[in-house]
Amino acid sequence: MPLRHRALALGVELIALSAAALVAIIAVLGRSANGFAGTDFGSSLLPFAGAVFALVVVGAGLLWLWLRLRRWLTARFVPGAALLALGIALAAGWFALQDEYGRDLGNFRTLVGGMQEAERVTLAHQVYASYRRSDLSQAQRLLERARPYLPPVQEAAGAYGIDTDVLMGVGATESSFLPRDSKDGGRGLFQITAPPKAAVELAKERLGVEQLDLNDPRHNAHVAAATLRHYFAEMRGDLFLGLLAYNIGPKNGGLLSIMKQYGARDFATIQPYLQNLPRDYPIRVLTAALAARLWRTEGALPRYEQGDNALRIQGVGIPGL
Incomplete structure (x- = not known):
């Protein structure tokens, strides 16, 4: 495959995965902010911090798995990784249109927007x-x-x-x-x-x-x-x-x-x-x-x-x- 096609596939892959990751981060943080709402350290602040830490760990693990899967896919079909990433992004987009995600987004806005x-x-x-x-x-x-x-x-x-x-x-x-x-x-x-x-x-x-x-x-x-x-x-x-x-x-x-x-x-x-x-x-x-x-x-x-x-x-x- 020509170099420019490989670069295009990589660009699609990065954009699609970034969009999906953004939807996932907002959903997790929004749901955590709602579930652990309050000012008590033991029942609210510490569990929320734990959820953020878990999000980082899980994200790092998924990135590691993706890199291994990507190597396997591209060895067999060069655009395979980009197509899979696009499918993941489309699934994330469908999820972002659901009412449940709308509530998560509202909770996330409250978390970031504060008072x-x-x-x-x-x-x-x-x-x-x-x-x-x-x-x-x-x-x-x-x-x-x-x-x-x-x-x-x-x-x-x-x-x-x-x-x-x-x-x-x-x-x-x-x-x-x-x-x-x-x-x-x-x-x-x-x-x-x-x-x-x-x-x-x-x-x-x-x-x-x-x-x-x-x-x-x-x-x-x-x-x-x-x-x-x-x-x-x-x-x-x-x-x-x-x-x-x-x-x-x-x-x-x-x-x-x-x-x-x-x-x-x-x-x-x-x-x-x-x-x-x-x-x-x-x-x-x-x-x-x-x-x-x-x-x-x-x-x-x-x-x-x-x-x-x-x-x-x-x-x-x-x-x-």
């Missing part, structure tokens, strides 16, 4: 629980009512790098897709009140206009998306804090000022200091965003508690998170 990932998971389940308590028939009527506004919302979301379903969630929470001028000064589809000047100027630039008409759903959506982009940047990409900052607005220095006042560093630590409405706002928006995603992908809003819907909905994931 931040644990907070993200906790807040995500607040959203799932809120969806479970929702009046799904009312939510379906709202989403049907939102259909005419989907094109400008999609346009605005794409223009400013905002998840479309998140922007839909903001619209649902702000106006229930019944554009109007409210008593507290909110205007139009997204109930625009006091958008940052930079966001207004950016929206004008993207729309190519000198004056905005907030009664125009397209203009309104652009201002909302530009404002979200502004607050997401201010909150360093934190979805929950960005939505909270959007709701609080610039009054009294905005969310940054409140966080500095109380020494809070994230959504979990600022929640207890807020009144009910702003505190619940990100959860309400993301519940509506989740409903919008399910409606768009499945054409229906499945009940969370029926059958395996809970795991399936969690597999769909919360928009933007």
Whole structure:
């Protein structure tokens, strides 16, 4: 066999085995992290360390066996080792698509992400629980009512790098897709009140206009998306804090000022200091965003508690998170 073919076979072999090993490592560590969860040294930390040590030993043993098997295979059929490695990778890929592996991956993310990932998971389940308590028939009527506004919302979301379903969630929470001028000064589809000047100027630039008409759903959506982009940047990409900052607005220095006042560093630590409405706002928006995603992908809003819907909905994931 030409040298370049041997090199190609070796490359396929290395890539396939590396992919399979990565799936296996995540599965083992994720399952171990879940099985030995806790802070007790004897029942949690030491067994987990033992599992990691066993993973290293088993991995070294499997590598030794592979090298011997590879020598035997290539002596009889040069691409044999590469084909076997590809088969192992395909089997690992099939396993990675199973719900069980999804749970292992979630445990692994919590293990690596530490406190931040644990907070993200906790807040995500607040959203799932809120969806479970929702009046799904009312939510379906709202989403049907939102259909005419989907094109400008999609346009605005794409223009400013905002998840479309998140922007839909903001619209649902702000106006229930019944554009109007409210008593507290909110205007139009997204109930625009006091958008940052930079966001207004950016929206004008993207729309190519000198004056905005907030009664125009397209203009309104652009201002909302530009404002979200502004607050997401201010909150360093934190979805929950960005939505909270959007709701609080610039009054009294905005969310940054409140966080500095109380020494809070994230959504979990600022929640207890807020009144009910702003505190619940990100959860309400993301519940509506989740409903919008399910409606768009499945054409229906499945009940969370029926059958395996809970795991399936969690597999769909919360928009933007």
